[in-house]
Amino acid sequence: MEIPPLLVYVGALIGFVVTNMILTHVIGPRKKTAVKDMPYESGMDPVGDARQPFDVKFYLVAILFLVFDVELLFLYPWAVSAYLPEGQASGIPAELRGTVFGVMLVFMATLVIAYAYAWKKGVFKWR
Amino acid sequence: MSSMIPTLMTLAADAVPAAPAAVSVVDLVKAQLPTLITIGAALGAVLGAVSYLIYVERKLAAFMQDRIGPNRVGPWGLLQPIADGAKFILKEDVIPAYVDRALFLLAPCIAALTTMLAFAVVPFGPVDNAPSFHRFVIVPNVDIGIVFIFAIGSLAVYGIILGGWASNNKYSALGSLRASAQVISYEIPLGMSVLGIALLGGTLNLEKILMNQAIGGIGSWYFWTQPLACLIFFVAALAESNRLPFDLVECEQELVGGFHTEYSSMKFALFFLAEYTHVITISFLTVILFFGGWHFPGIAEPGTAGFGPMLLKLGVLMSKVFAVIIVIMLLRWTIPRFRFDQLMGLAWKVLIPLSMANVVAVMTVLQFGWSTWWLTLTSVGLFMAAGFIGVQQAQVALNQGTRRAKSKDHGPVAHAH
Numbered sequence: 091m092e093i094p095p096l097l098v099y100v101g102a103l104i105g106f107v108v109t110n111m112i113l114t115h116v117i118g119p120r121k122k123t124a125v126k127d128m129p130y131e132s133g134m135d136p137v138g139d140a141r142q143p144f145d146v147k148f149y150l151v152a153i154l155f156l157v158f159d160v161e162l163l164f165l166y167p168w169a170v171s172a173y174l175p176e177g178q179a180s181g182i183p184a185e186l187r188g189t190v191f192g193v194m195l196v197f198m199a200t201l202v203i204a205y206a207y208a209w210k211k212g213v214f215k216w217r
Numbered sequence: 218m219s220s221m222i223p224t225l226m227t228l229a230a231d232a233v234p235a236a237p238a239a240v241s242v243v244d245l246v247k248a249q250l251p252t253l254i255t256i257g258a259a260l261g262a263v264l265g266a267v268s269y270l271i272y273v274e275r276k277l278a279a280f281m282q283d284r285i286g287p288n289r290v291g292p293w294g295l296l297q298p299i300a301d302g303a304k305f306i307l308k309e310d311v312i313p314a315y316v317d318r319a320l321f322l323l324a325p326c327i328a329a330l331t332t333m334l335a336f337a338v339v340p341f342g343p344v345d346n347a348p349s350f351h352r353f354v355i356v357p358n359v360d361i362g363i364v365f366i367f368a369i370g371s372l373a374v375y376g377i378i379l380g381g382w383a384s385n386n387k388y389s390a391l392g393s394l395r396a397s398a399q400v401i402s403y404e405i406p407l408g409m410s411v412l413g414i415a416l417l418g419g420t421l422n423l424e425k426i427l428m429n430q431a432i433g434g435i436g437s438w439y440f441w442t443q444p445l446a447c448l449i450f451f452v453a454a455l456a457e458s459n460r461l462p463f464d465l466v467e468c469e470q471e472l473v474g475g476f477h478t479e480y481s482s483m484k485f486a487l488f489f490l491a492e493y494t495h496v497i498t499i500s501f502l503t504v505i506l507f508f509g510g511w512h513f514p515g516i517a518e519p520g521t522a523g524f525g526p527m528l529l530k531l532g533v534l535m536s537k538v539f540a541v542i543i544v545i546m547l548l549r550w551t552i553p554r555f556r557f558d559q560l561m562g563l564a565w566k567v568l569i570p571l572s573m574a575n576v577v578a579v580m581t582v583l584q585f586g587w588s589t590w591w592l593t594l595t596s597v598g599l600f601m602a603a604g605f606i607g608v609q610q611a612q613v614a615l616n617q618g619t620r621r622a623k624s625k626d627h628g629p630v631a632h633a634h
Contacts, residue, residue: 091245095252095356099337102256107326107487114483118310127314129386130478140387148398151561155401158569162408165576166364169415173583181419191584198577205569214565216558 150213161201168194254351263336267493268298274546281550308482313384316479320383325480325487328376332491332498335369338362339501340424343511343530345519353531354424362423363415366502367408370457374400376491377459381476392475395557400457402561406568407453410446413579414439414506417589427505431512431519440507442589443579445596447507449572454499455545456564458492462552463560500541508537567603574599 129136172190174181182190208214246253272287272294279286287294312318339362342353359365374397381393415421417439418429430438440447456463464475477488504510511517511530555563578595582588 092248093245093252095249095255096337098249098252099256099355100334102253102260103330103333106260107329110483110487111322111326114306114308114310117306118308118482120309126311129313129315129384131387136387140385140390141382142390144394148394151398151402154565155405158405159401159408162405162412165409165412166415166421169412169576170419170421172419172580173416174419187584191580194580195577198573202573209566214562216561 147213147216154208154213157204158201164197251350251352252355255353255355258351259336259341259355260333262341263333263494263497264490266497267490268302270493270496270542271301271489272298273543274549277543277546278550281547302486305483305486310483311479311481313479315385317383317385320379321479322484324376324380324383325477325484325491326376327379328373328491329487329494331369331373331376332494335366336494336498336501338365338423339498340427340505340510341501342534343517343527344424345428358422358424360420360422363411363421363506366498367404370495371400371404373491373495376488377476380480380488384476384479386479388478389476392478396459396476399459399463399560399564402564403453403456403463403568406449406564406572407457409569409572409576410450410453411506412572412576413443413446413592416576416579416583417442423502423505427510427512428519430509435509435512435514438507438509438512442592443507443575443596444593445571445575445600447503448600449568449575450506451499451503453564453568454502455548456560458495458499460492460496460545461549462554464554496542496545497538500538500545503541504534504537510534510537567607571599571603 129140131137168190171181172187172194275297276286276294278284287297290296290300312321337355338359340354344353344357377396377400378393381389381391381396384390411421414426418426420426420429426439477485480488511534512519513533517526517530517533575596578592578599582591582595
């Protein structure tokens with residue numbers, strides 16, 4: 091019975107990481123002091139909370155990332171099957187290639203419009 | 218609870234009815250032997266390579282900055298990595314009182330795990346004539362190899378953001394916020410730059426991409442037809458690995474250690490390991506995708522069998538990868554760090570439009586059956602156009618800046634008149 095190599099690898103990696111964590115936890119010395127327990131702020135006493143609200147820009151970037159990443163997921167299957175070398179039957183048949191080409195151009199154009207809109211709205215401007 | 222255990226056992230027995238009673242642990246391990254040997258070799262090689270890459274990097278940095286570098290432990294400091302490793306284990310493992318313990322411990326695990334997992338589909342040797350007990354790629358013949366690497370690679374951002382949030386430290390929080398924005402921004406040009414290769418070769422399988430180039434000879438290395446994609450891929454991958462000049466995540470002057478400020482001993486080492494493993498992986502990817510992998514005309518050709526050619530191919534691949542790693546290290550001390558707005562601008566305003574234009578160029582050339590050498594020309598053209606526009610924009614910004622500065626200088630004077 092052969093286990094999929096990926097699972098074996100994941101198992102080995104988890105073993106490696108956990109062993110490392112436990113090893114250093116057990117072997118290393120331990121001495122708690124009040125100063126060591128503080129958040130590090132270059133030697134000053136920490137002021138306020140680290141978990142503050144952050145700039146909405148990061149959120150916009152995340153949303154745009156989502157849009158483009160999903161778009162990439164659509165592009166991969168097309169890219170693999172669109173122009174297969176001669177003799178491989180699994181690709182897009184030759185008579186449909188023109189149509190697919192047109193569709194992809196429209197798809198990209200839509201994307202470019204969205205991209206230009208985001209640019210105009212100043213999503214890519216940092217400050 | 219006690220009634221559940223028998224039920225579970227019968228369930229398990231039902232689930233594997235065909236398995237003979239004598240599937241012993243020994244047999245099970247024997248069946249995984251090629252996998253286990255490959256994993257052992259790969260992990261050992263990566264860990265060894267990481268520790269000595271750090272040594273090489275320190276020596277190289279010392280050389281570039283006219284210093285001596287590590288030279289105390291062993292001859293020429295060659296035992297330095299071992300001393301460092303021992304120290305990482307023996308040092309105190311500090312967990313500050315204000316952190317979120319579970320996530321704090323989870324973050325370095327995720328960081329190391331994901332980057333090393335991405336290495337699973339990378340062929341680190343000639344797969345076609347590998348010895349029978351060992352096969353030079355941990356998970357062979359994955360058809361979605363590139364997508365797998367990118368998917369796992371974007372999981373690495375969890376390690377960073379969990380580490381930053383759990384630390385409850387302002388430096389960490391800011392660093393992880395920057396890191397996540399940076400990593401997801403560069404993910405897009407990274408993914409788009411390989412679309413050209415997927416179109417040209419009709420596959421995302423790294424072994425097949427390598428074979429395509431090996432069979433086609435040096436002229437079919439994708440670097441020649443996709444130089445722009447190669448550049449975009451390299452820059453984006455470098456940014457993904459958070460190394461200088463893209464290491465805004467941990468830029469020492471502003472954020473101390475960035476997201477791993479609060480980490481010590483082995484937990485810090487795991488973050489470090491993750492970064493270097495990432496560098497190794499992207500070097501392998503650059504070589505395999507654009508520079509023909511183990512292929513080199515006259516030295517390592519496809520179709521040769523036996524032990525000698527195998528060693529040659531391994532040697533060629535390793536030298537190419539090492540060359541890329543050296544380039545990455547040299548870049549570190551050559552280009553100053555980017556400002557954050559420049560960094561995001563580079564991803565969103567330069568790399569993404571360029572890679573998109575590249576994809577359109579490739580699909581147009583393939584659709585109309587033109588020679589792929591037109592792509593070389595388009596790449597160079599696109600690159601020059603981008604450079605031209607960039608220089609002009611910089612000039613405009615500079616002029617505006619000086620005008621603003623001038624009007625500021627003369628402002629009070631003009632007012633007085």
